Amino acid sequence: AKSAGGNRFELADPEADARAITRHGLTTALPAALERGEFFIEYQPLVHLGDGRVHGAEALVRWSHPQHGVLGPDHFIPLAEHTGLIVPLGRWVLQEAVRQARSWHEQADRDRSAPPLRINVNLSPTQLHHPGLVADTVDVLERSGLPPGALCLEVTESALIGADEDLLKPLRQLAEMGVDIALDDFGTGYSNLANLRRLPVSVLKLDRSFTQGMQQHPADPVDRKIVEGIVSLAHSLELAVTVEGVETGVQAEQLRQLGCDTAQGWYYARPGPPDRLHTLSLADAV
Numbered sequence: 570a571k572s573a574g575g576n577r578f579e580l581a582d583p584e585a586d587a588r589a590i591t592r593h594g595l596t597t598a599l600p601a602a603l604e605r606g607e608f609f610i611e612y613q614p615l616v617h618l619g620d621g622r623v624h625g626a627e628a629l630v631r632w633s634h635p636q637h638g639v640l641g642p643d644h645f646i647p648l649a650e651h652t653g654l655i656v657p658l659g660r661w662v663l664q665e666a667v668r669q670a671r672s673w674h675e676q677a678d679r680d681r682s683a684p685p686l687r688i689n690v691n692l693s694p695t696q697l698h699h700p701g702l703v704a705d706t707v708d709v710l711e712r713s714g715l716p717p718g719a720l721c722l723e724v725t726e727s728a729l730i731g732a733d734e735d736l737l738k739p740l741r742q743l744a745e746m747g748v749d750i751a752l753d754d755f756g757t758g759y760s761n762l763a764n765l766r767r768l769p770v771s772v773l774k775l776d777r778s779f780t781q782g783m784q785q786h787p788a789d790p791v792d793r794k795i796v797e798g799i800v801s802l803a804h805s806l807e808l809a810v811t812v813e814g815v816e817t818g819v820q821a822e823q824l825r826q827l828g829c830d831t832a833q834g835w836y837y838a839r840p841g842p843p844d845r846l847h848t849l850s851l852a853d854a855v
């Protein structure tokens with residue numbers, strides 16, 4: 570029996586073991602990393618499809634890990650969610666991103682050719698459930714002086730499926746203050762479209778899979794019909810439509826023709842440091 574146990578151990582997937590060890594190491598390192606300031610934010614421009622102008626940016630967090638190098642959020646956000654560290658980490662991201670947006674606004678005050686850029690910040694489901702969400706957000710906005718209308722909080726569609734009033738109330742309060750709420754990864758969650766009406770959202774962010782469907786020209790007619798349908802429903806509910814993952818001009822042009830309002834993706838710019846974003850918006854190089 571003993572050797573059978575040993576054999577079973579040998580059959581284990583060494584890569585899975587390594588991943589588990591790494592995961593454990595990263596999880597335990599998270600709180601200290603936050604204290605040591607190892608996280609940083611990259612900004613990816615949001616562009617008007619109509620005139621190609623940059624009007625804002627999404628804040629995307631990264632971890633500059635002393636051994637593993639720069640880690641993307643997929644490596645640690647799920648772990649931070651699991652341990653609850655997402656609450657202080659998310660608060661830090663919000664504070665930092667809002668502070669950055671405020672500095673863009675100050676630059677816009679000094680230089681009329683620089684637009685006052687808006688800032689999008691991701692909220693995870695745990696943050697959504699955290700009772701301090703509204704107070705923290707109000708606090709961050711007040712201390713920075715950024716107008717609430719310049720902030721957009723992105724919540725995934727799946728986090729809001731079946732959401733009851735208790736979960737929606739903080740979002741409703743934020744929306745009433747003027748903060749925009751975007752439904753992220755829209756179209757992947759099989760939510761009831763009629764339900765959209767009762768959510769306090771003002772933006773739909775179409776999932777990247779729709780953008781990928783626009784790579785051929787002309788795109789598959791069914792794909793076109795679906796995007797067309799979502800855009801017309803969104804507009805009839807007075808929601809703006811943002812498309813993500815735009816990698817080519819063909820995609821951008823087809824999505825523009827289908828009536829999408831704003832776009833984000835490598836075609837315009839990869840996520841990067843905040844100063845570069847400001848230069849982009851000034852040059853309107855895209």
Ligand code: C2E
Pocket residue numbers: 613628629630641642643646659662691692693753754813814815816833834835836840
């Ligand atoms: P997301 O909110 O859907 O963000 C868009 C992701 O698509 C980002 O990945 C971005 O870098 C990537 N992307 C942008 N343009 C393109 C493109 O043209 N092609 C392709 N293939 N990808 C593109 P990233 O930065 O790795 O972030 C992954 C996810 O991590 C985000 O997905 C978001 O759900 C989460 N995340 C990032 N920052 C935060 C944060 O501060 N808080 C929370 N809770 N989640 C975050």
Ligand code: CA
Pocket residue numbers: 627691723753
């Ligand atoms: Ca997002």
Ligand code: CA
Pocket residue numbers: 753754774776813
């Ligand atoms: Ca998304």
Ligand code: CA
Pocket residue numbers: 754
């Ligand atoms: Ca996504």
